[in-house]
Amino acid sequence: MGALLIALFVITASPPAHAADATPTPGATAGEVQTEPCTPTATVGCLAGTLPAGGAGVEITATGPAGTFTAKTNNSGQWSIAVTQAGNYTVSLDASTLPDGVKLKDDSSRPFAVTLGATRGVLFSIATDSSGGKGGATAGTGFDWGRLAQQAASGLRLGLLLALAAVGLSLIYGTTGISNFAHGELVTLGGLLAFVFANLMGLNLWVAAIIVVIISGAFGYLQDVVIWKPLRRRRLSLTQLMIVTIGMSLALQYTFQFFIGASTVRIVTANPVPIKMGPVSLSLDSLVAMGIAVVVLGAVGFFLLRTRVGRATRAVSDNPALAAASGINVDGVIRLIWTAAAALAGLSGILLGLVLNGINWMTGMQLLLLLFSAVTLGGLGTAFGALVGALIIGMTVELTNIWLPGDFKYATALVLLILLLLVRPQGIFGRKERVG
Template sequence: MSPTISAKRSGNRWAIALLGTLLAFAILVLQPGAASADTTDDGQEVTDFYFAGVVTFDDEPVEGVVMTIKGGGFEGETETDAEGKWRLYVPEKDKYTLTVDEGTLPDGVIVDAALLPPGTQPIAGTTASFEVEFGLTGTKIMNLFLGEGQRVTVSFIDQLLSRLVGGLNFGLLLALASMGAALIYGTTRLSNFAHAEMVTWGGLVALVFTSFWDLPLWLGIVAAVVGGGLFGWGMDAGIWRPLRHRGLGIVQLMIVSIGLSLALRYIFQYFIGGSTRQLPGASPQPIQFGPISLSYIDLIAMGVSIAVILGVAYFLTRTRIGKATRAISDNPQLAAASGIDVDKVIRYVWILSGVLAAISGVLWAYFRPGVKWDMGMQMLLLIFAAITLGGLGTAFGALLGSLIVGIVVEVSTLWVPSDLKYASALVVLIVILLVRPQGLLGRKERLG
């Protein structure tokens, strides 16, 4: 046996050992969650998460006001008791829409816009329906004060500006994950379904270092970035490179990625449970910039995303490895014939993709907010949509596609229910591909 073959096999064993160590790390530090099956008198299933409060008018409780909660496929309803108190249990920490049935309010009485709880974001231009989300705990108190007068509405332009900024924020963090997945596809032609779990891994590592081990947030973020890079390196060295060298086709590799995705996802679920866990500082008080409401975390997230994207652009256009990456994406056979070490470049791409996915996972945990076992899977379809929309295999196309998807998702809530906002991005994808099948920045390919 030649020393070269022996060294390669030794490297593969080290990569497999690294992947095993990373999974063992998750097993040791994460604990399974448990659910409760109790119910309340009005039929609600008791969970660890609920919204509650008191509805008053002129400092007197108001009985019989109907409250509804919608979001994440869940819908619940209750009404205030004789003391004006109400409580609604939800299955998990997420963003929800709380609506007060105006027909159950006393005549001439509205929800006072000036006295809404801090951070409340009105929906559809009225104060009777608004977005609510949890803070660091599983309880959110929403005391509502009623007043007399006419309904205060938010103008369409103000709502549009607010949604545009929210869509830009979402599009930037989506771009981090999409650009990494696009680079993998460009260099290997692999549609990596396990990319979702690379996003989840970044959030989990940050959660372990901060919430479990009580270490500073900056250290958790550094650990997530390093862990993401190691995870990407280990996946290529331990799984994808050996499979490529065995001559597996693209369809076979894609099926392997689907199986790997399922395995990793349910390993995460088993050890972290089905609940959503918070990173430090989640759900901060928003800052008003006219009609636009942003928290300091939103501002930091947008700044970090832009800085990282500019760094990736510099890497691809100004460095030797970046130029080699683009050469392999254009023509891998010609790149190899010109002396480029294709396997080495692909290894760097996997490391970079892991880092970008980890950063996106941390930002996604603050955007939703919360770390959950399937948080990456919730982004996967949008990642593929952004890559396809921008043009397969091009990182800059993935960036453009992500920005379009993010803005469309958020702005579409002005006309469609929030539960359907992700579907609106797919509709735009279909329409654009009917006009430009190769994507916005993709190149036409000759078939046959």
């Protein structure tokens, strides 16, 4: 792992080969209306997007450290803004310039972190205005049926991507009893490695994803060989093991920050391609990510239910001592679970990085509470419970955004968890256990 991180440092410290030869992007001057496509260089960063409804002449403004920059959409609804200084830019859409019968669903102004030499994707959620009047911004917490459908689709997407990581986290707890607080960093590792292979090294995204999943699984394997198996032999308590995972989480976070930096990076720089399905608009990346998540989760379910090793895994989760007495190689099963859980978390990081248009060193930590909520809600140690819990958490987080702004939506997921545990302490699929 150390050699891999050193390689990442060498790669990320070197500018892309084409950066020095690239020509400056036209219009990268504050105050001018930009109409030419933005090309990121060593001295220019880009903000770009596509309005799902299309239409030329919609005005987009970005205000940040280098000043205020303005662009207008072309006939396909595409726009881009070139900025000459990295930092946080507030991007706003002038709702009065939208075509007739179109309005904004969400707030028109949002902050985005821009890095020189990269493109930051920006999406505005818009809808048809049934009144037929000029488009105008609606409150971020307003309700309508179209918005409900959009948020439900976003919730399903978030739930599926959370489930990839939550299933592995639940299997680790079921087979070892460890609450792995470093699991979120395995998600971050997957996203950042995908950025290195697909963005910096220019590999095909599918090839890069396969390589990243293999590396993530290998990292999980090495964790068990170097850390967890020796600690199990020394019979450390679960509390001591949990503290070790917290220390590993912090170490990995600051390692990522040292080698990659604190800014948000994108796995691919191409603008998301929106696909309209009735009132719901999702990017092509989102649909592909959801499809991959469904296939992989189905494969995990088949493995647990229909294969000999899967049945051995469930036996170890139910009663490790009895499984060992039955001739099952408990250490081998646990090592397999660490490997598979890390690979699933790495895949989750890749897909989340694509769907969220970026990933940074804190992404895993920000998701960790949602992952633990999903695992606890579904029932500790149950893979299928983690899947159901993740779907419930994802739907709750996104649907709550209809009424509550900002990060309040995450608090509602935790309130739901508390209320359910008051009624059913073992979770949805957990079993009651007698203590004492």
